Amino acid sequence: METSEEEFVSEEEADGGPAALKSLRERLKKAVEEKQEYLEGWQRSRADFANYKREEASLLLDKEGRLKAELVEALLPTLDTLELAIRHNNDETLRMLQKQFDQSLKKVGVERFGEKGEEFDPTKHEALAKHSEDHLVTDVQRSGYKINDHIIRPAQVII
Amino acid sequence: MGKILGIDLGTTNSAMAVMRGGEPQILETSEGSRTMPSVVAVGKTGERLVGLIARRQAVTNPKNTVYQIKRFIGHTFDEEGVQKDIKSVPFEVRKAQNGGIEVKMGEAWMRPEEVSAMILGKLKADAEKRLGEPITEAVITVPAYFNDAQRAATRDAGKIAGLDVKRIINEPTAAALAYGFNKKKDEKVVVFDFGGGTFDISVLEVVMGGDAEGSIEVRSTDGDAHLGGKDIDQKIIDWLATEYQKESGIDVRNDPLARQRLDEAAEKAKIELSTATETEVNIPFITSDASGPRHLLIKMTRAKLEELSAEFIDRAMAITKRAMEASPFKNADINEVILVGGQTRMPAMQAAVEKFFGKKPNMSVNPDEVVAVGAAIQGGILGGEVRDVLLLDVIPLSLGIETMGNVATKLIERNTTIPTSRSQIFSTASDNQTSVEIHVTQGERAMAADNKSLGRFVLDGIPPAPRGLPQVEVTFDVDANGILTVKAKDKTTNKEQSIRIEGSSGLSETDIEKMRKDAEANAATDKAKVELAEARNMAEQSVYAARKSLVDNKGKVPAELETEINAKVAAVEAKKGSDNTAEIKAATEDLAKELSKMYEAIKNAPPQPGDQQAPKDTRPEPEKK
Numbered sequence: 131m132e133t134s135e136e137e138f139v140s141e142e143e144a145d146g147g148p149a150a151l152k153s154l155r156e157r158l159k160k161a162v163e164e165k166q167e168y169l170e171g172w173q174r175s176r177a178d179f180a181n182y183k184r185e186e187a188s189l190l191l192d193k194e195g196r197l198k199a200e201l202v203e204a205l206l207p208t209l210d211t212l213e214l215a216i217r218h219n220n221d222e223t224l225r226m227l228q229k230q231f232d233q234s235l236k237k238v239g240v241e242r243f244g245e246k247g248e249e250f251d252p253t254k255h256e257a258l259a260k261h262s263e264d265h266l267v268t269d270v271q272r273s274g275y276k277i278n279d280h281i282i283r284p285a286q287v288i289i
Numbered sequence: 290m291g292k293i294l295g296i297d298l299g300t301t302n303s304a305m306a307v308m309r310g311g312e313p314q315i316l317e318t319s320e321g322s323r324t325m326p327s328v329v330a331v332g333k334t335g336e337r338l339v340g341l342i343a344r345r346q347a348v349t350n351p352k353n354t355v356y357q358i359k360r361f362i363g364h365t366f367d368e369e370g371v372q373k374d375i376k377s378v379p380f381e382v383r384k385a386q387n388g389g390i391e392v393k394m395g396e397a398w399m400r401p402e403e404v405s406a407m408i409l410g411k412l413k414a415d416a417e418k419r420l421g422e423p424i425t426e427a428v429i430t431v432p433a434y435f436n437d438a439q440r441a442a443t444r445d446a447g448k449i450a451g452l453d454v455k456r457i458i459n460e461p462t463a464a465a466l467a468y469g470f471n472k473k474k475d476e477k478v479v480v481f482d483f484g485g486g487t488f489d490i491s492v493l494e495v496v497m498g499g500d501a502e503g504s505i506e507v508r509s510t511d512g513d514a515h516l517g518g519k520d521i522d523q524k525i526i527d528w529l530a531t532e533y534q535k536e537s538g539i540d541v542r543n544d545p546l547a548r549q550r551l552d553e554a555a556e557k558a559k560i561e562l563s564t565a566t567e568t569e570v571n572i573p574f575i576t577s578d579a580s581g582p583r584h585l586l587i588k589m590t591r592a593k594l595e596e597l598s599a600e601f602i603d604r605a606m607a608i609t610k611r612a613m614e615a616s617p618f619k620n621a622d623i624n625e626v627i628l629v630g631g632q633t634r635m636p637a638m639q640a641a642v643e644k645f646f647g648k649k650p651n652m653s654v655n656p657d658e659v660v661a662v663g664a665a666i667q668g669g670i671l672g673g674e675v676r677d678v679l680l681l682d683v684i685p686l687s688l689g690i691e692t693m694g695n696v697a698t699k700l701i702e703r704n705t706t707i708p709t710s711r712s713q714i715f716s717t718a719s720d721n722q723t724s725v726e727i728h729v730t731q732g733e734r735a736m737a738a739d740n741k742s743l744g745r746f747v748l749d750g751i752p753p754a755p756r757g758l759p760q761v762e763v764t765f766d767v768d769a770n771g772i773l774t775v776k777a778k779d780k781t782t783n784k785e786q787s788i789r790i791e792g793s794s795g796l797s798e799t800d801i802e803k804m805r806k807d808a809e810a811n812a813a814t815d816k817a818k819v820e821l822a823e824a825r826n827m828a829e830q831s832v833y834a835a836r837k838s839l840v841d842n843k844g845k846v847p848a849e850l851e852t853e854i855n856a857k858v859a860a861v862e863a864k865k866g867s868d869n870t871a872e873i874k875a876a877t878e879d880l881a882k883e884l885s886k887m888y889e890a891i892k893n894a895p896p897q898p899g900d901q902q903a904p905k906d907t908r909p910e911p912e913k914k
Binding site for chain 2: 175178179181182211214215217218219250252253255256257258259260265271272280281284286288289
């Protein structure tokens with residue numbers, strides 16, 4: 131919006147006089163303050179937008195991983211049941227099926243993990259019970275799944 | 290100045306949020322979750338673990354894993370409640386020299402403030418990682434019943450974590466802020482907070498000062514520090530285990546994996562029964578006996594869940610009644626009831642609240658996040674961000690221009706935040722057209738005639754050229770006051786014309802609503818009209834291209850093909866005016882087939898003297914950038 135000079139400076143003020151000068155100074159001060167406030171608000175908005183854009187871009191990159199993680203999460207009950215079925219009945223067909231699942235998941239970057247004998251690490255293991263003091267995984271009750279470095283679910287283990 | 294982090298420092302879980310672009314936003318932890326368990330541990334090698342990771346190792350390290358520290362903060366050791374709570378935790382608690390409390394972690398004895406500081410420190414670090422800037426200031430929430438000592442201790446926890454705590458605010462106040470109730474005069478709000486392990490009820494009143502924002506005052510507060518969602522979960526787990534035992538004779542409660550799976554199944558059933566009236570709890574291979582593996586398969590109805598949770602809901606409602614009696618208000622005085630805590634998603638709980646207050650409770654802000662969101666808003670107010678945020682308006686209806694075939698082409702979609710500006714390149718519809726008329730329309734309908742006409746102007750002086758070649762840039766600019774300026778510029782000559790429309794937002798709410806409804810109601814017929822217009826445009830374009838090519842390539846096209854093309858052109862011309870989109874399209878496609886034969890023939894024809902160059906671009910308007 132344009133504002134003409136007349137709106138700020140009246141005829142009398144333009145003619146001079148110390149009182150007029152004082153009032154002009156005050157108005158100038160206020161204008162400068164306002165300018166600063168608006169500038170800061172504008173800069174803040176610009177910065178927020180720049181940050182937002184950067185974050186959106188990284189989210190977009192992340193999106194694929196998130197989608198895959200979501201899909202694996204939805205599949206977890208099935209994968210867990212398969213694993214339990216193998217525990218209860220070490221059947222050749224079931225093991226083949228698990229192998230196929232593992233290979234397919236690996237193709238999209240998802241990895242099953244958690245092995246007996248590993249050192250317990252809470253960044254990837256969730257302890258269900260402790261039976262010994264040596265801080266090693268003695269049994270993997272349910273495998274963990276991860277995509278790149280993101281843990282979809284920690285391996286649920288007994289120590 | 291950096292951002293002020295809003296922190297909901299909870300007994301079971303914590304969450305954080307900041308203001309970004311004037312809106313509160315929950316920040317995820319480095320593990321990618323929107324809330325974090327309020328658990329802290331010292332690992333085997335002396336490392337500090339906080340949040341999800343601390344919880345995962347809890348059973349291996351119970352003596353050095355501290356949770357629910359909020360129950361101890363700001364208390365003295367000898368208090369009755371403290372003595373009771375000490376009995377239920379696995380970590381060691383002792384009386385400090387000043388009569389306060391200390392908990393043992395690893396080799397060290399720590400004050401509750403220090404433990405809370407570890408939680409805050411992790412939130413701070415994760416927020417810094419998310420935002421890419423240092424965080425030094427925070428607003429932390431506490432229950433309304435916290436006394437001065439508890440508030441001071443919470444503030445100290447912030448200080449230890451390296452945070453300048455700008456303000457400690459009440460959790461219910463934060464929830465009310467998240468709903469923007471601080472702007473409503475004399476609003477009376479009840480905050481019903483049923484968390485994982487605690488239940489709090491608060492009655493608030495908004496008192497307006499001279500400002501546009503009032504202060505939120507707590508009129509009464511009550512609660513039960515040992516009533517929460519985990520009681521309901523436990524009840525479901527017990528019921529499932531008992532049912533299973535009846536059927537199989539096996540008690541699975543002592544098997545850690547079975548227990549874990551029951552926990553998950555109970556949680557899942559509870560969530561499913563929020564929407565469905567019946568669910569099937571299905572845990573294959575829950576255990577095994579001599580006969581082989583055994584599975585758990587139990588049907589659970591919503592009625593069953595309600596029966597199991599009834600005692601806890603009744604307790605919460607009795608406390609609610611007490612809180613109302615302690616407040617100066619009657620139930621009917623209450624304007625809003627806000628639900629906080631994930632457990633309030635249970636339909637039975639919402640129904641109980643609704644019955645008690647005679648109005649539907651509000652949970653439009655995520656009940657797990659609402660307190661952190663409110664804390665962030667408080668932070669925004671303190672940091673000047675909220676006050677300074679300009680009220681940005683949106684345009685209520687789309688703005689566009691009429692293009693070939695009377696189609697309304699939108700340049701600015703409705704609900705676009707203003708001020709804003711958009712440009713698009715258009716072209717001419719016929720050869721040697723020297724002027725274009727810009728007809729500005731407003732509305733959601735597909736055909737220009739059905740929308741509101743805002744104005745029109747003509748841009749002339751376009752140098753004669755084949756259709757589609759001139760480039761006319763149309764720019765829509767809406768300023769902060771909603772004033773629309775439309776400018777059209779010929780890119781070749783830089784000649785431009787513009788129009789300024791002040792009344793573009795002068796429609797009443799009713800008008801706008803009517804226009805939107807009309808658009809919805811007519812969506813199907815409008816679509817058909819646009820298709821017809823597009824088919825006609827396409828037909829015209831094909832006829833134009835055919836005629837032009839025949840002229841430009843005289844002698845190269847076999848006579849019989851030329852006759853055939855002329856016949857097809859005539860067919861298209863005959864259909865063009867009809868309302869039958871399919872017939873127009875079919876005729877155009879027939880013509881297109883003949884045209885491709887012609888192009889084939891031209892390509893294979895021997896070059897002739899005086900060959901003319903084919904037009905580079907025969908596209909009609911609109912030509913999108």
